[in-house]
Amino acid sequence: MQRQPLAPRSWVLHGVQEKRRNTSPSLTPPQPSPQSTMKMHFSIPVSQQRLDTLGGRYVLYSVYLEGFLFCKVRYSQLHRWNEQLKRVFGNNLPPFPPKYYLAMTTSMADERRDQLEQYLQNVPMDQNILRSEVFIRFLKLLQQDTFKITTKKVSLDVFLPDGRSIRIEILTSDTAERVLEIVSYKMGLSRELIGYFSLFLIQFQSDNVLSVMKKMAEFELPYVSLQSTEVENCKVGLRKWYMDPSLDSMLMDCQTAINLLYEQAVQEIEKKWAKPTEEQRQELEALRKAGNQTKFLELAQKVQHYGYMQLDSCACDYPEPGCVATLAVGNNEISCYFKLPSNQTQEVNFKMSRIKSWQVTFLGTLLEEEESPQQTLNQNLELRFQYSEGNNSWQWFTIYSKQAFLLSSCLKKMITEKMMKLAAENPEMQIEVPLEQGKRKKSYHQQSQTNSFDFPLRKGKISFKSTEEDCVFETIREEDL
Structure with missing residues (x-):
């Protein structure tokens, strides 16, 4: 090593x-324009030279998303993908690094790696591209090919804030967006409210400690990410995905959403992520025993650090x-x-x-x-x-x-x-x-x-x-x- x-x-x-x-x-x-999306956290921190079946050399790029290995890809694969995107979306694409017909120097190789990294960060900024079949299908195949995972039916456990898990049947090639839809259907979460929640990779540690590692991108394959991560005791979890506590009010017409918010609020208080005063704690406990979830959430919004993302x-x-x-x-x-x-x-x-x-x-x-x-x-x-x-x-x-x-x-x-x-x-x-x-x-x-x-x-x-x-x-x- x-x-x-x-x-x-x-x-x-x-x-x-x-x-x-x-x-x-x-x-x-x-409404937000398609071009107003922020860059995604794609990165190519390393690349490797490899030999092909004919003895020739090529470069294999390790692409990371949110700090986790996402896939490995060759320049030729990305070049063909760019040509496919151009046929669909015209020339409104970020610049793609040119081909070199002579041997690359070290500085040229580093420059290409930087350019490919910028390209991957910029392409998804157009929502039309991000949501397109040509974009999603290519990244799905790359993820599966990198980790040698074929398309098949599997069971996936999705963990909820109260510690329970929901087992769903999916394909290994299902994206996080689709998995979230399946979970929402099984739980009875209203379609309009799916965007308030997301799937996360969560590490369950000893002594009832958990750590949220990353939010999954919609085009990411949860099953593949779970199998490929090197983080021990890592699970797929469902959590709300907004940072403004006042947005709770938007979900109060759906009982399933109320249940999820309530479970996460209880978790935050039990783990001391949210910090109620002694008076608030007593009132919250009384509302909890009475089973009044709505009033509990209304009071929780006044608690310090309620709804915050807690980091290690x-x-x-x-x-x-x-x-x-x-x-x-x-x-x-x-x-x-x-x-x-x-x-x-x-x-x-x-x-x-x-x-x-x-x-x-x-x-x-x-x-x-x-x-x-x-x-x-x-x-x-x-x-x-x-x-x-x-x-x-x-x-x-x-x-x-x-x-x-x-x-x-x-x-x-x-x-x-x-x-x-x-x-x-x-x-x-x-x-x-x-x-x-x-x-x-x-x-x-x-x-x-x-x-x-x-x-x-x-x-x-x-x-x-x-x-x-x-x-x-x-x-x-x-x-x-």
Whole structure:
């Protein structure tokens, strides 16, 4: 087994601007455009030279998604895929690295790897491409081929927040989107509410400790990811996927959704992720014994850190280097509980309205067995964010965590929810997405007085009620699956 140092690789996320138009308000809030999706956390930290059956050499790229090995692919495969995408979507694609007809130097090989990485990050930003059969089918086949998993019927256990699991019958080639639909059908969750939930990879540790490792992408194959992960005691779990606790109100017309929210709220309190006061704890316990889930959830929304994503303990460089921190992310803030080297403690809340940008950087080393389809990466990840205390000066803060990509996903989710709320409240607001760094027409960052954030919208799965009347949700039919 060899240990190979890897060059640092970063994923920088920048902002959007808010601009007022002198037009009359529209009757409905603007919808996010297909091009306003943020980059996905695709990365190619390593590549390998291999021999083909004729003795020729080729390069095999290890593609990671959210810090986990997703697939391995050759340049020729990606080139053919790009040609297929061009036939369907024309030339509105990010640039694809050109062919080299002579032997590549080391610098040329590194440049191609960087270009392929950028290509994979940029292609899914167009929702039309992301949802297309040509996009999904290619990535499905790559996942299966990388880990030698053929298409067949299997049973999959999906774990709920209360510890129970639901066993469903799926195909190994079913995407996370489809698996979520099957789970929702079996549980009786209304179709309109599926977008409020997601599938996650969750590690169940000793002493009833669990750790959320990553959110699954809709085109990801849960069965394959579960079989290929090197994380011990890893399961597929169903959890709500929004960071604004007030969105609970959108789910109150569906009893299945109420049950899921209630189970997760109880879990958060039992594991001390949410921190009720003693008075709140007593009232919550009384409501729990009375079986009043709705009132329980209404009170839970007032509890500190309710609905936050709890991360494992990690290291950071603030307030001083070498500090240990516990992070909880939600409700437009990063809440950090620091333990200083002097054993003193300090709690700091970083507000999203004061974050200008952030980046995730991979600083790891590679442990590789030559014949293994997998490569073990030391998860030396860091997330750096630029923060202002309000005096127009910006400071970088660094968090070292194996859950850096999950943290980044949570930050993006909070941006999305805030921007959609602003769009609903201000129909005349126009969101402008700037060009990539180094390509923008002008460098411009602005703190909006309405606390908007520097990031583009994700596709609009969250809907808004237009009246106070009870909604009648459409249930998922078996023939739709």
